[in-house]
Amino acid sequence: MRTVGSLVSRPALIGAVLVVVMLLAGFVGWRLTGGGEYVAPTPSIAPVVRADTEGARASLDELVDGVREGAEPDGEDPASVAVRNANAIGIEDVTARYVAEADNVEPNGSWTADVEMSWRAPGDPALTEELKVGFDADGAITGFSAAQGTRLPLWLSGPVEVRRTGSTLVLVQGSAEVADRYAELAATAVDEVREVISWDDPRLVLEVPAAGLESALGAQPGAYSAVAAVTATVDGSTKAGTPLHVWVNQGVIGDLDAPGAQVVITHEATHAATDAPTNTRRPMWLVEGFADYVALRDTELPLSKTAGQIIAQVRENGAPEKLPGTAEFNTRSEHFGAEYEAAWLACEVLVEAGGEQALVDLYEETGRGIALEKALQSGFGFGEDELTARWRTHLSDSAK
Structure with a gap:
């Protein structure tokens, strides 16, 4: 038999438990905040990474000065390679103007900027292109690339072998052996053209990129994938009298034997000798x-x-x-x-x-x-x- 003193109602028991739980919750809250008031933690904010534009401008100035002064840098970084190429080719009147960031700055501080560059190669008019230039966190140049519809000159796209004679200039991204091969093809082409037509003051310029012609010619991807070579004006115009260069697609002509390769280069030399692209x-x-x-x-x-x-x-x-x-x-x-x-x-x-x-x-x-x-x-x-x-x-x- 239950006594009156031992009887406890169920609602009273539930209420007592709730009071204990609430007291414990308050104690935990006090322990978490160190006092009687709960304070939410402050969220961490990542530091803002900004482009070192001053460093970038200084790097561009160094490149320009190196070309103008005929410096011979020892490094293999993109800027040093560009200076060596420019000096070997005879590039003059180089300018580089920082325009703006082209993309967001990466967490490591690197970024890409639009840079307006101008230059003049021997026998050519001054050219100007707005290119993409990569920079690291310190503003050092990490690479050059072409914006859509613009041409990336060979002297800015990697190491170049240069071969020249009185009538030819050959620029090749490849080994010395490969450059010698194209130099011979160019010289023979001039002789073969002159056997048929008058070419009193021959000037044949061959540009041979490492891969594809699209970047060098500002063309859409795949536009020249099946073309062994193409003769075009240096500035992409169709104005009569504009100097012409021959761009060679190593991916296509590299598979040809010597007679086949010679046919390609002589064909293009004929176009160059007769101003075919502008007529x-x-x-x-x-x-x-x-x-x-x-x-x-x-x-x-x-x-x-x-x-x-x-x-x-x-x-x-x-x-x-x-x-x-x-x-x-x-x-x-x-x-x-x-x-x-x-x-x-x-x-x-x-x-x-x-x-x-x-x-x-x-x-x-x-x-x-x-x-x-x-x-x-x-x-x-x-x-x-x-x-x-x-x-x-x-x-x-x-x-x-």
Whole structure:
């Protein structure tokens, strides 16, 4: 039997437990805050990392002074390499103006900035590009790159081997052996072009980047992935008289044997000698076909090697109805190589009909603005329709 003194109601018991819990909570709170009031901890804030722009400007000034003074730095950092390249090439009138940070500063203090740089290479006009320049936490230069649509000059993109003669300048990102190879190709190309046309004061500049042409030419990725070489103005313009350089794609030409590589360089040298990139008067088939004619003039390679692609195409689909136009020479064309072969064979047909000098005269006359039909009638006694018919017959006969 329960006595009155031993009986405790359930609600009273729960209340007593709650009081104890609340007292314990208060004690814990007091122990945590050191007093009677709870204070939330202050969140930690990461320190703000700022770009050392003064250090960056000082580094750019050092680079400019090194080029102007002809310094020979010992380091292998990007700025020292650029100074050595510039001195070897003969770069002058260098300026570098810090514009602004291009991206956020990294936690380690490094960042990339937009920098306007200008320079002048021998025989070229002054060039200006807004480039991306990397800096470390102390403002030292860590690298150069091209902004979208701008050209990164070879002398700022890594170590360069330089070879020069009285008529050639060759800039190569590669070994001394590779540079010697391109120097020989360039010298031979000048000689081969001069055997066909007048080139009284030859100047052939070859630029050979380590990988691809897109950065050097300010082009979209993949635009020149299948192109062995390209001749273009140094500033990307189409103004007549602007100096021309030949940019070589090592990834493509490196797989060619010596005769094949020579054909490529002589082809481009022909463009350089005749200002082909800035002269839009000639039909494209004549521009490319003539350059291949000069390059293949003394070759002993069989037609299966020099025109294998177009012959295979003719065997499958028959001869094309018309001479290739500008659209067919697009670098992304499915039959890109075949179009060059077809244009070359058109020039071969002309030489067979009237001789080499007649072809040279046609090239020069159309370059001066004389209409193709008139120049053909004057030099060969027939017009474009007859040329096309003879060319188609030649293709069909070659494909048998």
